[in-house]
Amino acid sequence: MEPIGPLEQALHAARALVLADLVAGEVAEADVVSLVEDSVAERRWWVEQWPDGASYVAGLIAQDVQDALLDRYGRWPLCPVCGSGDPHALDVEPELGPDPHWVCHKAGVKVAAVGALGSATGGLTSS
Ligand SMILES: [Zn+2]
Numbered sequence: 001m002e003p004i005g006p007l008e009q010a011l012h013a014a015r016a017l018v019l020a021d022l023v024a025g026e027v028a029e030a031d032v033v034s035l036v037e038d039s040v041a042e043r044r045w046w047v048e049q050w051p052d053g054a055s056y057v058a059g060l061i062a063q064d065v066q067d068a069l070l071d072r073y074g075r076w077p078l079c080p081v082c083g084s085g086d087p088h089a090l091d092v093e094p095e096l097g098p099d100p101h102w103v104c105h106k107a108g109v110k111v112a113a114v115g116a117l118g119s120a121t122g123g124l125t126s127s
Helices: 006-024 030-049 049-073 117-121
Strands: 091-093 101-104 109-113
Touching: 006 030, 006 049, 006 117, 030 049, 049 091, 109 117
Parallel strands: none
Antiparallel strands: 091 101, 101 109
């Protein structure tokens, strides 16, 4: 058995964060989860080439899944902040950096950390 290295830990953590946000948006269906797995596989290769980017993978995987969902399902995650106007998706900031957050550019606010969308939208707060 190979020990789990820091890169694999970062990938596991990133996968868990993005899945948590998908669950919060109620889009964590089997084929959506497979989109996450595809992204994790691609980013595993990426981070093996560039281990210093390990803390960036959560933001990158979130963006990969967002792009993949846009083709197949539509915008995700929808902005929970703006009550009126056209529905729009949140963006990940920084696009390439540690500690990624979902932001609404329309309202100019940070909505939640990647992985914490459920608490921001109130979807999974209690019972
Ligand atoms: Zn918004």
